[in-house]
Amino acid sequence: MPKFKASSSRAAESASFGSFGQPATSLSYLGEPPNTSAISDPHIAVHFKNLSKRDNTTKTRAAESLLQTLKQAEGVPEDAALNAWLRVYPRLAIESDRRLRQLAHNLHATVIRLSPLDFKKKHYKQATLPCLLGVFDNDRLVANAAKSALENTFTTPNPQYMYYRRLQSYVLRFGLDVLQLETMHTLSDTRHVSEEEAESKWHRVQACVLALFAHLITTLNVEDIEWSMEWDNLVQYENLWKTIKTNHSSIRISLHRLVRACCMNSTVKQHLDATVLSKFYLRNGLSSRQQGCSIDFLDTVGVLTKSLPTIWTDSWTGKRSPTQSFAQFIEQGSQGSSFSFWLKVTEILNLLPASGMPSDLQRSLMILP
Numbered sequence: 388m389p390k391f392k393a394s395s396s397r398a399a400e401s402a403s404f405g406s407f408g409q410p411a412t413s414l415s416y417l418g419e420p421p422n423t424s425a426i427s428d429p430h431i432a433v434h435f436k437n438l439s440k441r442d443n444t445t446k447t448r449a450a451e452s453l454l455q456t457l458k459q460a461e462g463v464p465e466d467a468a469l470n471a472w473l474r475v476y477p478r479l480a481i482e483s484d485r486r487l488r489q490l491a492h493n494l495h496a497t498v499i500r501l502s503p504l505d506f507k508k509k510h511y512k513q514a515t516l517p518c519l520l521g522v523f524d525n526d527r528l529v530a531n532a533a534k535s536a537l538e539n540t541f542t543t544p545n546p547q548y549m550y551y552r553r554l555q556s557y558v559l560r561f562g563l564d565v566l567q568l569e570t571m572h573t574l575s576d577t578r579h580v581s582e583e584e585a586e587s588k589w590h591r592v593q594a595c596v597l598a599l600f601a602h603l604i605t606t607l608n609v610e611d612i613e614w615s616m617e618w619d620n621l622v623q624y625e626n627l628w629k630t631i632k633t634n635h636s637s638i639r640i641s642l643h644r645l646v647r648a649c650c651m652n653s654t655v656k657q658h659l660d661a662t663v664l665s666k667f668y669l670r671n672g673l674s675s676r677q678q679g680c681s682i683d684f685l686d687t688v689g690v691l692t693k694s695l696p697t698i699w700t701d702s703w704t705g706k707r708s709p710t711q712s713f714a715q716f717i718e719q720g721s722q723g724s725s726f727s728f729w730l731k732v733t734e735i736l737n738l739l740p741a742s743g744m745p746s747d748l749q750r751s752l753m754i755l756p
Contacts, residue, residue, distance in 0.1 A: 411568035421471035492532035597641035636679035
């Protein structure tokens with residue numbers, strides 16, 4: 388399982404959170420349940436209490452009942468109910484159960500539609516983040532529900548773009564906090580769910596965060612990126628690039644997409660560290676299995692090589708030469724991919740620096756179809 392390692396200060400903060408049972412982010416199950424004491428409607432209060440239960444069936448029924456109640460209700464929901472929703476929505480939006488995640492986004496769309504304007508203005512920053520992650524859910528129905536909720540939040544494309552432009556550091560900080568401070572044990576209570584289920588949730592959340600980063604970079608115009616500490620933390624985050632070694636293809640695919648997005652954006656590209664990417668992304672990628680996304684990996688290596696050609700030369704720090712590492716990768720074969728894999732290999736060979744290539748790669752080139 389890939390593990391994002393926090394900096395010393397963040398690691399200490401994370402340990403502090405764990406020791407006091409406090410959540411690292413709004414996604415953590417360690418967060419306090421919603422305060423239902425001020426909700427005047429007892430039926431709605433019960434629904435919110437049930438949304439915090441451990442059993443997915445109970446939570447699903449509560450979400451369905453609450454959605455139906457809100458659709459039939461007249462007028463604006465009271466503030467106590469809206470505040471309770473902000474408390475439970477982030478956790479529901481990443482639940483293991485697909486139907487529950489879908490219902491969470493459907494509920495959020497309804498809540499946003501019924502909420503008064505001043506409430507939206509006050510809370511739209513944090514209320515939108517789980518929705519943004521949901522857009523990249525690996526389940527199509529969940530992703531579509533999140534997109535619909537996002538459309539209710541931003542009724543035209545321009546406000547959504549403005550959200551990214553004005554709050555780019557906020558979005559980056561949230562995503563980095565999730566990767567650095569959360570674990571499978573803070574997103575799920577492993578006393579009551581299986582390790583496999585908790586691990587699957589954590590992997591899905593990681594993949595969604597990486598996809599969100601890539602989307603942020605590809606959405607923003609070059610001139611609208613305001614470089615900040617959060618951007619530096621992203622591009623210098625060594626353990627992020629090292630996740631290329633994970634066994635989970637969904638995380639690797641999102642990571643490849645992020646690397647390409649960084650290279651294709653001129654503002655981000657100029658802050659990339661060739662040594663960091665050579666050591667933690669390229670070298671680890673060539674020495675690990677890329678089952679299920681080997682073509683995607685080679686596509687990304689091609690883009691990266693064009694952007695930072697020194698990743699193969701001056702920035703390379705491995706004991707093996709870069710050509711030996713590439714030869715080793717080729718010898719693993721297409722790793723379940725189509726014949727296009729070999730076409731991509733040829734493309735990479737044409738991009739590699741000429742010095743030393745023939746002798747290092749001669750043996751591996753013999754296996755090319």
